[in-house]
Amino acid sequence: MTPYIAHMRDRIVSMVLIILTLALFAGGACHASDLALIGAKIYPSPTEPPIENGSILVHEGQIVAIGPVSAIKIPPGATVIDCKGLAVTAGFWNSHVHILPPGLLRARDSTAAELDAQLDTMFNRWGFTTVFDIASVLDNTLTLRRRIESGELRGPRILTVGEPIWTIEPVYVRDYLRDNNIHIPDTESSVQAIALVRDHAAKGADGIKLFTGSAQAGGKVAALPLDVAKAAVEEAHRHGMPVFTHPQNLEGVEIAIDSGVDILAHTVPDSPPWTPEFVARLKSANIALIPTLTLFDFVARGSQGTNQERDAWVDKMVAELAAYSKAGGEVLFGTDIGYTDHFDTMLEFTLMARAGMTYRQILASLTTNPARRFKSSGHSGRIANGMDADLVVLGADPANDVTAFSNVHYVIRSGKLVFHAR
Ligand SMILES: [Zn+2]
The missing domain is CATH 3.20.20.140 (Metal-dependent hydrolases)
Structure with a gap:
């Protein structure tokens, strides 16, 4: 094998590897289990300040991102739940x-x-x-x-x-x-x-x-x-x-x-x-x-x-x-x-x-x-x-009235939607 052919072979091998890696990442990013809640008032915990206009990204049963809407990139193919006007808690x-x-x-x-x-x-x-x-x-x-x-x-x-x-x-x-x-x-x-x-x-x-x-x-x-x-x-x-x-x-x-x-x-x-x-x-x-x-x-x-x-x-x-x-x-x-x-x-x-x-x-x-x-x-x-992607989406803000905790719109358990109020 000439040095030139060996060089080309190595290049082809590494290109194939790069393509395979990209495909894997792309596959991961578009995984059917991806779920995005966008535009909610998010209460990350009882002690932290709420995020007024926030998004949460869920992948394979876990929370993988939380932050202001502008900071969270939603992967293509994710199931999106519009939470405008709603509040989200654990x-x-x-x-x-x-x-x-x-x-x-x-x-x-x-x-x-x-x-x-x-x-x-x-x-x-x-x-x-x-x-x-x-x-x-x-x-x-x-x-x-x-x-x-x-x-x-x-x-x-x-x-x-x-x-x-x-x-x-x-x-x-x-x-x-x-x-x-x-x-x-x-x-x-x-x-x-x-x-x-x-x-x-x-x-x-x-x-x-x-x-x-x-x-x-x-x-x-x-x-x-x-x-x-x-x-x-x-x-x-x-x-x-x-x-x-x-x-x-x-x-x-x-x-x-x-x-x-x-x-x-x-x-x-x-x-x-x-x-x-x-x-x-x-x-x-x-x-x-x-x-x-x-x-x-x-x-x-x-x-x-x-x-x-x-x-x-x-x-x-x-x-x-x-x-x-x-x-x-x-x-x-x-x-x-x-x-x-x-x-x-x-x-x-x-x-x-x-x-x-x-x-x-x-x-x-x-x-x-x-x-x-x-x-x-x-x-x-x-x-x-x-954390586990266990989330409750409320129809109103509990800070204004605690009965909002019983006003449940969506429930997600381990990344799966288990309840949707209709
Ligand atoms: Zn009992």
Whole structure:
């Protein structure tokens, strides 16, 4: 081979390589999964200033660019969503749900269309891209999660505690569990509690739920013995799992504090008003609070009381949230849907605002607080490069009125459009 021919051969090889590289880049840039949201008011996080006229670029399930419209180049072939007049936040977390409604109970045998319809109604259309299921049938919930993660279903990322730990089931779920053939055993000893935690950890559960107080007939409450609670919490923490509790009354909260529980799943109906000293104890125990104010309104509407009695009861829980939030306690948004069918989130935002929470604090309860608490801050809770492309597009600006958080126009989960208001 003459030097000239060798030289030409090398040139041709490098030209082919350059063309191949360009083609690969071009292919990447025009990937079908590219999505661009343009012209929105963007809230990157609860603490950063909003971008007034911004764009977000999504590629293969991740955010790859965020900034003013003029600074973001939209690749040809990207799906563009015009967000003029709309506001965008990171995808919402609901930290108190149940995968228990009849429409989700047969996750293996139901059709995709049946499950999608239920997931849309409960989660997708309200902007929930991650939910923490805090009591359900573990095997069924894991099946549902697999079908969502495979791309077969439209739904949120599901974290789950599976079956809870209680000495005896609460009176208000007894009929439902029996009618749906759900058997959740009573936990009577530390040995049993530890066995349940190990079983759940091995199967892929993400947390543990206790009923440190379980409501019984006639206003009685069955407390979980402190040694059982302690054993469960210790074993859960050994597996890196957070522990939720349903407290029900003051004794249930005291057991939670003494056993090292991480999250109160509700404000507390049967407790005296929360004093600064009590709030300080909860805070120093590093306990997060899920208010579930809509639940108490829902329960009160189902009882015999007058409107005045109902309002007074809900106001008591609003006051507990106000005391905790004003003291700087951590609040996680949660509504107990799946136990209730009150899926609309507007009332919860209204009541959270009544407790004195600002739109930034409410946004934190929906995004950065749960992401941090559940060790997901590296990929969830903020709009930034490299984060999961979980996004909620709102029809109005929550800075003007917090009920805008329930005015959901588009929802994107892992870069896919899962809801579009029509
Ligand atoms: Zn619940």
